[in-house]
Amino acid sequence: MTAPTTPHVDIHRAGDRLKTRIAWLDSKHSFSFGQHYDPDNTHHGMLMVNNDDIVSPGQGFETHPHRDMEIVTWVLRGSLVHQDSIGHSGVIYPGLAQRMTAGSGILHSEKNDAWRLPGSPHAEHAEPVRFVQMWVLPDESGITPGYEQLEIDDELMRGGLVPVASGMRKHKGQSAIGIANSNAALYVARMRAGDTVQLPEAPYLHLFVAQGEVALEGAGILSEGDAVRFTATGGQRLSAAQPAEVLVWEMHARLGG
Template sequence: MTAPTTPHVDIHRAGDRMKTRISWLDSKHSFSFGQHYDPDNTHHGVLMVNNDDIVMPGQGFDTHPHRDMEIVTWVLRGSLVHQDSIGHSGVIYPGLAQRMSAGTGILHSEKNDSWRLAGSEHDEHAEPVRFIQMWVLPDEPGISPGYEQLEIDDELMRGGLVPVASGMPAHRNQSAITIANRGAALHVARLQPGGSVQLPEAPYLHLFVAQGEVSLEGAGILSEGDAVRLTASGGQRLSADAPAEVLVWEMHSRLGG
């Protein structure tokens, strides 16, 4: 399919996201998810899910299946315990990049109960965990399930857009973790007051303000939870007057072509 040639900037405000709220979960969905379905809002590029989740202490997602999806989880506050059917178990926390390839099929759970790994049944950590979970379509179905994680907090503290998860050849020796899509990469930037970064150029970009407030050239002020979907664009300057964190997906293909 021919790449788009007409630049387009589409701003999606935090308050307009679809929401799932139950006793232990506050989840905001940038795209159609679960019972929330909008045929005009199913994906951008190859990004199909961008969920902003808050899970209460001692609670979480019980064991459930996934298939043929690259799942990247980025924790912003607190800690999240991951366990899966191929033998991986660990705690994800801010600054730790994590990817799970569902492939031919995998079962996993995600809980806000890290204290139990130390053998205590007491709720010693009363902090909710907040994390962004992103699903990207892989290049090919039926790959072997896999898991990868790496701490990159030090690199993020140096500033700039850091390639956190990528399948692009250009990031082969740069990204923290790999995904099974040769045309997609997740960049993260922690902006300090007065700091700025330039967005990469790509047929499809998805910018999500994870924390704080930023200003995007040509689009204005973006607050926490806001997202921008860019087509045939990039190169804009993104700046912050106060500490902020942004997630940027660079994508060179889209679902269906």
């Protein structure tokens, strides 16, 4: 495909996101999702879903199917239980990266009920879980389903942008969990007050402020829930006047071309 040549920075504010609210779920969607469809807002680069979800204790998503999607889940608060049809079961919590390859087909559930697992040390609690779930298409359809999770809290504590999930060759051998997309990588920065990080340069970037507040060079203040879509630009600096956590996708291709 031909890389984009016109630099563009598109800021999307938290309050403008599409929303799904039911008794046990408060979900905010950066892109079209479920019954919310906007033909002008279906993806950016390779990223199709960026859902910011809060799930009540003892509740969650019952077993449901996925196919041909790389699904990365990042927990910000609380814990989330994953169980799937190929035998994986795990508790996801802040600082633990998780990826599910849906491939030729998989069933899974996600619930805020870690205390119900056999032998679990977790006591029943009343804390909602908040997590961001992100979907990118794989390079090939019909691949073998899979699952991976990895504790990367130590890397995050060192500061800077940490590769969390990647299919790019440059991250081979690093701590990032693998995804089956050779043109995409997710970074996370857990920033302390006074910290500064520099964004990568790529044809497509997606920045999501998961927690706190940051200042983006050339654009000003970004608050929790704000997102920025970069096209044909990058290298800007982010600075934090207060503790913050940001998620950044670097992408070298886009859907449909």
